[in-house]
Amino acid sequence: MSEEKNPNLVIDDTYEPVTYDPQYILMVNNLKKYFPIKGGLIPHTVGYVKAVDGVTFNLKRGTTMGLVGESGCGKTTAGRTILRLSGEKTGGQVLFNGQEVYDLSSKEMRAMRPKMQIIFQDPFSSLSPRLPVGEIIGEAVREHNLVPKEEFNDYIDQIMDDCGLQSFHKDRYPHEFSGGQRQRICIARALALNPEFVVCDEPVSALDVSIQAQIINLLEDLQQKHNLTYLFISHDLSVVEHISDTVGVMYLGSLVEYGETVDIFRNPLHPYTKALFSAIPIPDPDAKMNRIVLEGSIPSPANPPKGCKFHTRCAMCKEICKEVVPEQREIEPGHYVVCHLFDQ
Numbered sequence: 001m002s003e004e005k006n007p008n009l010v011i012d013d014t015y016e017p018v019t020y021d022p023q024y025i026l027m028v029n030n031l032k033k034y035f036p037i038k039g040g041l042i043p044h045t046v047g048y049v050k051a052v053d054g055v056t057f058n059l060k061r062g063t064t065m066g067l068v069g070e071s072g073c074g075k076t077t078a079g080r081t082i083l084r085l086s087g088e089k090t091g092g093q094v095l096f097n098g099q100e101v102y103d104l105s106s107k108e109m110r111a112m113r114p115k116m117q118i119i120f121q122d123p124f125s126s127l128s129p130r131l132p133v134g135e136i137i138g139e140a141v142r143e144h145n146l147v148p149k150e151e152f153n154d155y156i157d158q159i160m161d162d163c164g165l166q167s168f169h170k171d172r173y174p175h176e177f178s179g180g181q182r183q184r185i186c187i188a189r190a191l192a193l194n195p196e197f198v199v200c201d202e203p204v205s206a207l208d209v210s211i212q213a214q215i216i217n218l219l220e221d222l223q224q225k226h227n228l229t230y231l232f233i234s235h236d237l238s239v240v241e242h243i244s245d246t247v248g249v250m251y252l253g254s255l256v257e258y259g260e261t262v263d264i265f266r267n268p269l270h271p272y273t274k275a276l277f278s279a280i281p282i283p284d285p286d287a288k289m290n291r292i293v294l295e296g297s298i299p300s301p302a303n304p305p306k307g308c309k310f311h312t313r314c315a316m317c318k319e320i321c322k323e324v325v326p327e328q329r330e331i332e333p334g335h336y337v338v339c340h341l342f343d344q
Contacts, residue, residue, distance in 0.1 A: 020098035025197055025229050026059040026082070031092035033081040037302060049302045051077040053253035054092070056328070064223070064230040066244030066261065068237060068276065070298060074253040075233045079199040082231070083116050084109065096197065114144050114193035121202040123182035127174040134170030137188045146193065156192070163188040164218060180211035184218065191222060200232045204239060216243055237280050241265055249273045252309045253301055259335035269337040271314050308340065316341060
């Protein structure tokens with residue numbers, strides 16, 4: 001079958017462009033990122049994995065947005081696509097300080113890079129084993145000429161001190177540190193470029209609980225000190241509730257609910273959000289948990305269900321859910337949900 005005749009290969013990129021609002025450092029509008037599937041004796045595109053499929057949100061300066069959802073729902077891909085780390089986007093807009101990130105030339109993108117940083121999930125695999133810590137933190141600083149040569153060492157010492165590292169750690173290698181210390185190195189590497197926006201891709205999931213608290217407190221302190229803006233990707237809902245100002249819930253590449261953290265946790269609206277929140281452990285052995293168990297498995301992002309993507313696992317599914325894609329609705333100020341249960 002040729003690509004022209006295959007209806008699955010039609011990519012709809014129709015959306016209403018947004019106008020830049022200065023209160024938002026990041027404006028994401030109908031963002032899509034599809035990965036092609038190759039097949040046939042003569043390899044050609046036979047379909048797409050719809051990793052990110054129409055994500056829309058705005059992020060205010062100096063705040064933190066939590067992005068939650070099951071494994072494989074597209075959280076990390078969304079973060080990497082926003083930073084332009086996964087090749088070209090498939091569709092939508094990514095406005096950073098009013099500039100469309102994907103319209104920038106290579107030279108302009110290079111100048112933009114220090115302002116947009118990422119902290120990876122696994123601190124060990126994201127650090128070069130062949131470089132000492134001082135070089136890991138200072139490599140990009142030197143590359144972008146952020147500080148004069150005579151001030152370089154003092155600058156790196158100050159960054160390390162801000163992140164809870166000692167100056168004599170500069171000559172050591174990543175394998176000589178604990179998991180928590182390695183994550184501090186990753187944070188220092190990102191902070192050294194004096195960024196405005198940082199994607200935190202599950203920065204505490206590989207750490208012990210006691211160390212998690214230290215890293216979360218460090219991120220909050222650095223945010224206040226440097227007026228940073230975070231996109232905090234995590235599975236741990238209790239951590240997200242603690243650190244986030246707003247929360248977005250992703251399912252199969254799409255944002256199904258979005259709003260202020262207080263509103264989302266006080267009054268979850270989407271059936272998927274309710275199921276996620278019912279799994280949060282309660283630190284009381286006598287408390288009874290009303291766990292909502294989702295039936296079935298997650299559909300493939302290469303072949304998502306027709307209509308609402310969640311209808312195959314939803315206990316409150318209606319006939320319209322199987323045919324019509326629900327629209328995003330504002331149920332209360334700043335609290336949005338994508339669900340037919342709230343159709344007027």
